[in-house]
Amino acid sequence: MEPRTLQLMEQQTQQQIEDGGNNQAAGTNNRWAPTPPQLRILKGLYYDKGFKYPTPEQIQEICLHxxxxxxxxxxxxxxxxxxxxxRERQKLKEFRNVPVGGSLYLNFGSTSSTSTDRSIDLNFGSRVGYGADGSIMEQRGEYHQEIETLPLFPMHGEDILGNMKTTSKGGGGYSGGSHISLELSLNSYRDADMA
Amino acid sequence: MEPRTLQLMEQQTQQQIEDGGNNQAAGTNNRWAPTPPQLRILKGLYYDKGFKYPTPEQIQEICLHxxxxxxxxxxxxxxxxxxxxxRERQKLKEFRNVPVGGSLYLNFGSTSSTSTDRSIDLNFGSRVGYGADGSIMEQRGEYHQEIETLPLFPMHGEDILGNMKTTSKGGGGYSGGSHISLELSLNSYRDADMA
DNA sequence: AGTATATGAATGAAAG
DNA sequence: CTTTCATTCATATACT
Incomplete structure (x- = not known):
């Protein structure tokens, strides 16, 4: 039914400075990392006891302990x-109601109570700077994405890049001096990693 | 890209699974790598369209496609x-460190010598209501289980989940008025890097 | 083979 | 609370 594989794994094969009681070499390490006992206690509070909203007093108490x-x-x-x-909340948000039947980008007016749906704009040559050689100049100012109800993908085809060559934006009535360089930085990264 | 050749940091080769129950199958390789079409589409979004801040909904949509x-x-x-x-940010930050023009930035990092103590404020993010009698009030309008007097730690052992003895923190010993307001000296070393 | 690099993944810290 | 930034670990792959 659904091709997604919901896994909530923890993946704790991470570094957890194995030093049982002392770490934090002065100067070299400036970012706190919980020692294994600390992590165990914190997780015990959170998961086993369901204790998720500590007050400042409780934070002090936990910290002291x-x-x-x-x-x-x-x-x-x-x-x-x-x-x-x-992050738990984010995980739940990402895994909920994936529109399997096709993503619909309908504006339900604005009756969504907590609608944080922001769609992207596919600005073709609107706010990108170009260097003299034609390369893109990554001039992101301060704002990321405008709010515009545009689908991420024009259709369920297979190409975002290939399809937009035939749209009216790119090929048609663009009356400007600069070109829409679609082939900007294709070789910046290695590709063909896995077959 | 920092060739850590002469690092003398002591890094224990870890691999100590802390949780003791989560045993990932050692044989299965579980690191995702984008297939060439996936990578092409992702790059197309990022570079060609300048789409760099996907919301969770858009992440779902991209993932679906x-x-x-x-x-x-x-x-x-x-x-x-x-x-x-x-990593683009990181590269830009490295490139502007070139000693060509001679504009070198000296920043006297205030080392905040009293940072070893707990001198932070924890009231900025959590709002806790106190009644007139000093009792703690519900800290969220939700239904998460109330933990008012919080016998967090029973004793100076490490038994969070076992017995809990009454610490008498919030129940009777909390006089109204002694409000913990420490100083919040979170050092923000954050320089202008998003230009 | 050993080393360096690219990059996925994780998470502490901070901003909004 | 939500989102983003920064740093680090882990590892597959490229390089010498």
Missing amino acids: LKQYGQIEDKNVFFWFQNLKA | LKQYGQIEDKNVFFWFQNLKA
Whole structure:
């Protein structure tokens, strides 16, 4: 039914400075990382006890308790909870109701209660700078994407790049001096990684 | 791109799975790599269209379209954009360090020598309401389980999930008025890099 | 083969 | 709370 494979794995094959009680060499490491006991306790609070919204007082208490397992500050505890909450929520958001039957980009008026749907604009040659050699100049100013109800992909074909050569934007009535360089930086990266 | 040749950092070769129950199959290679069509489409979005900040909904949409070219998940798309943005930023930051013009920036980083203590403010992000009697109030309009008096840690062992003894933090010992307001000295070393 | 690099993945920290 | 930035780890691949 659905081709997606929902996996919520944890992938903890990460570095977790194995030092059981002391890390944080002065000067060389400026970013806190939980020691294994600290991480175990924090996870125990979050997952096992369902404790997800610590107050500042509770953060202090947790931090104080965790200090015996390594250097830690209040803000570390605060950020830890905040990040975990945010990322779990993000994960749920990404995996919910994938429009399998085709993505529909309909504006439901504006009755969406918490509609954070922003579509991209496919600005063909509107705000891109070009160098003298024709290469793109990556001049992103301050704003990322305009809000415009445009589909990401024009159809369920296979090409975003190939298809837009025949659109009216690129080939037709562009009355400007510059060209729409579609072949800007195709070889910047290695491709053909895997077959 | 920092050739770490003479790094003397002590990095324990880790691989200690902390959770003790999550055993990933060692045989399956689970690192996604974009297929050439996927990579072409992603690059087309990023470079040609300047599309660099996909929302979660758009990530889903991109992922859906890319699924016909190979196995892919939402988080792959998410990470792909994040990494590409980060690495372009990083490259730009390296390039402006060229000692050609002679404009060298000296920044006296205030080392915040009292940062070893917990001198941060945790009130900026969490809003907690206190009643007139000093009792803690609900901190969210939701239904997450209330944890008011919080016997977080029973004793100075490490038993979060076991017995909990009453720490009497919020229940009776909290007088109204002693509001923890520390100083929030989160050093923001963040220079102008997004220009 | 060993090393360097490219890049996926993870996460602490910060901004909005 | 949501989104983004920065840094780091992990590893497949390219290079010498």
